[in-house]
Amino acid sequence: MNFRVFVSVVVCSWALLWPMQAAYSNVALDGKRAKSVLKEPIIHQMIVKLRKPKAFELVRPLDAERSAALSRRAGVQMTGFRAMSGDTSVLRLSVPLRLSQAREAAARLAADPEVEYAEPDVPVRSYQVLPPDLAYTQRHWHYYAPTDLFIDRALLGGGNKQVTTVGGANLPSAWSRTLGSSSIVVAVIDTGVSLTHPEVQDAVLPGYDFVSADIAPLPTNFVANDGNGRDSDPTDPGDWVTAAEKAQYPVCDDGRPEDTASSWHGTHIAATIVGRWGNGVPIGSSPPPAGTSIAGIAPQVRLLPVRALGKCGGVASDVVDAIRWAAGLPVPNAPLNRTPARIINLSLGSQSGDCSTTFRNALRDVSDRALVVAAAGNEGLPSVSAPANCPGVLAVTAHTIEGINADYANVGREIALSAPGGGAPTGRNSVIESTDIGYYTWSAVLFGPREPESFNQNGQRGPAIGGFTGTSSAAAHVAAVAALVLSIEPALSPAELRAVLVENTRPHPAGTYCAQGQAGAGLCGSGLLDAAHAVAAVSAAGRGGGGALPLAQLFALALLAFAARLRRR
Ligand SMILES: [Ca+2]
Ligand SMILES: [Ca+2]
Structure with missing residues (x-):
């Protein structure tokens, strides 16, 4: 995979969907803040909890019908990926989003009466980058x-x-x-x-x-x-x-x-x-x-x-x-x-x-x-x-x-x-x-x-x-x-x-x-x-x-x- 091509595709999709989100000038309050914004994570998955899930939805990926309904509500294309603990589900985004965009999509999802909550599945890594030895x-x-x-x-x-x-x-x-x-x-x-x-x-x-x-x-x-x-x-x-x-x-x-x-x-x-x-x-x-x-x-x-x-x-x-x-x-x-x-x-x-x-x-x-x-x-x-x-x-x-x-x-x-x-x-x-x-x-x-x-x-x-x-x-x-x-x-x-x-x-x-x-x-x-x-x-x-x-x-x-x-x- 050529990552440069991949990135440009993402940026294009994003600009079409949310042309108003490009500017970051209002967040550069100090060096640390600006740095954290520049490193905004890319989100590939969404975590969703339904208010009244069907029994099979607790153990299997959300099906095409449910995924399509949630996608319409979120304004982004998602596919059921897996059932997770806590009676929640993971969905895959068809186009990766920056964290701020994913949060907006999650907020739209959460407004759905059938959704208890929705959040981006954020990347996690260890903070230990220097040997303690x-x-x-x-x-x-x-x-x-x-x-x-x-x-x-x-x-x-x-x-x-x-x-x-x-x-x-x-x-x-x-x-x-x-x-x-x-x-x-x-x-x-x-x-x-x-x-x-x-x-x-x-x-x-x-x-x-x-x-x-x-x-x-x-x-x-x-x-x-x-x-x-x-x-x-x-x-x-x-x-x-x-x-x-x-x-x-x-x-x-x-x-x-x-x-x-x-x-x-x-x-x-x-x-x-x-x-x-x-x-x-x-x-x-x-x-x-x-x-x-x-x-x-x-x-x-x-x-x-x-x-x-x-x-x-x-x-x-x-x-x-x-x-x-x-x-x-x-x-x-x-x-x-x-x-x-x-x-x-x-x-x-x-x-x-x-x-x-x-x-x-x-x-x-x-x-x-x-x-x-x-x-x-x-x-x-x-x-x-x-x-x-x-x-x-x-x-x-x-x-x-x-x-x-x-x-x-x-x-x-x-x-x-x-x-x-x-x-x-x-x-x-x-x-x-x-x-x-x-x-x-x-x-x-x-x-x-x-x-x-x-x-x-x-x-x-x-x-x-x-x-x-x-x-x-x-x-x-x-x-x-x-x-x-x-x-x-x-x-x-x-x-x-x-x-x-x-x-x-x-x-x-x-x-x-x-x-x-x-x-x-x-x-x-x-x-x-x-x-x-x-x-x-x-x-x-x-x-x-x-x-x-x-x-x-x-x-x-x-x-x-x-x-x-x-x-x-
Ligand atoms: Ca020997
Ligand atoms: Ca050692």
């Missing part, structure tokens, strides 16, 4: 509108920096339209997920663990770390690596000599997308802001957890099987996925150059089933990692709280857009430093290295909040906003969904690395992710036209460098 005000700058002010209290307390969140994903007004639909499934192909974490457990669908038992040159079950190869449990068992393991296996060497705690990377990514609102998970650390809990971007969509990475990464063959499975395609020796994803998040990649035929084929196979969102990589290079560098994949670079490309974020011609990833800006100083909350993007993790018996050296265990910087987080923001858009307009093809996101960004801030005339011009995609613009584009204007997307894909992926820097509290 404490992290929203204290940490989630990455969700803010670009004109909002974030007051940064610093990680160790003290500072009170005030920063305009130019880099925010602009979610608040998107949330007033949707928090997502439970019919939309987003796959997170990653290290697995803590399935019982309170931020994600209500959203989890049956997933799968595609990490193979034997990944050369590492010992059997070393990468898997759950004691077996592929299985139906996508739980993240932890991916901690000891100093000894780093010394023994070069592939595990992250350049740091000490033991590395588990990243809980997949949980962080998943909770950025589906993190529940208002569930009051305590942060548990010192200082402990009571009731602190993170919020996700699309808390009512569902999560398909697919594990393809473990200790020291993973291999392309496992990731490719996970991609096909997530989209609902068959994979040998795995059960068919009964809840295929419409969006697949790949916060992973490798600097292995061009895409292999293996990945090209897999992405081609899923191209009309799901939008694939991928992180550009965290090597700070002017080239995009695989698989994000493949045509058709929505490649995401990252920007800071100030909306400036992050110094670690890979860029290149293949980038579709930029999203919040935190960190330090490219080519300039920032008011935000690594000791500030606003340096990181915040989501759910666990204390300590292991799941489920996860606790750290301070005895803290269970759900925690962690700050990441990286294109991983940026990709998750894009996947989640894509889920909001798809919740409103589920008929969008993957290519159309991609176009909505890419065509509704905000410009890169003038004078910064990605802006016109600067070193990164043309390498950072169309602009900064903007959830409000994207959601409004499908809410108000209907879906744009869009042809088939040539998802010719490539790929190569060997070892996955989800090089997010983790900050644990």
Whole structure:
């Protein structure tokens, strides 16, 4: 349906019926009043209670005869729709009316001696458009509108920096339209997920663990770390690596000599997308802001957890099987996925150059089933990692709280857009430093290295909040906003969904690395992710036209460098 055509038809009918109702000049008494009039709801139904209804009229829609009589009285065409509680009936208007017009029609109806009362069936929605979770005000700058002010209290307390969140994903007004639909499934192909974490457990669908038992040159079950190869449990068992393991296996060497705690990377990514609102998970650390809990971007969509990475990464063959499975395609020796994803998040990649035929084929196979969102990589290079560098994949670079490309974020011609990833800006100083909350993007993790018996050296265990910087987080923001858009307009093809996101960004801030005339011009995609613009584009204007997307894909992926820097509290 083309909504613009629809609206003009309504306006025309209305002008013919009530030409005197067009002026609103007499109500603009103050800003609030004028605003409320401009947002006058459109009414599609009328609620009517008859004084002496016939018995069948209490249980069935009003019949044609009764509907016609009421329509004549109301001066608008209505059709019986259903019987409702309270001995009343709902009628459908053949032409939608503005609320003020519907009220006049209702008043004419109420003047009918056979009608006890009549009222427009007004649209109702929740007023809760901001997460009640404490992290929203204290940490989630990455969700803010670009004109909002974030007051940064610093990680160790003290500072009170005030920063305009130019880099925010602009979610608040998107949330007033949707928090997502439970019919939309987003796959997170990653290290697995803590399935019982309170931020994600209500959203989890049956997933799968595609990490193979034997990944050369590492010992059997070393990468898997759950004691077996592929299985139906996508739980993240932890991916901690000891100093000894780093010394023994070069592939595990992250350049740091000490033991590395588990990243809980997949949980962080998943909770950025589906993190529940208002569930009051305590942060548990010192200082402990009571009731602190993170919020996700699309808390009512569902999560398909697919594990393809473990200790020291993973291999392309496992990731490719996970991609096909997530989209609902068959994979040998795995059960068919009964809840295929419409969006697949790949916060992973490798600097292995061009895409292999293996990945090209897999992405081609899923191209009309799901939008694939991928992180550009965290090597700070002017080239995009695989698989994000493949045509058709929505490649995401990252920007800071100030909306400036992050110094670690890979860029290149293949980038579709930029999203919040935190960190330090490219080519300039920032008011935000690594000791500030606003340096990181915040989501759910666990204390300590292991799941489920996860606790750290301070005895803290269970759900925690962690700050990441990286294109991983940026990709998750894009996947989640894509889920909001798809919740409103589920008929969008993957290519159309991609176009909505890419065509509704905000410009890169003038004078910064990605802006016109600067070193990164043309390498950072169309602009900064903007959830409000994207959601409004499908809410108000209907879906744009869009042809088939040539998802010719490539790929190569060997070892996955989800090089997010983790900050644990
Ligand atoms: Ca396993
Ligand atoms: Ca929460």
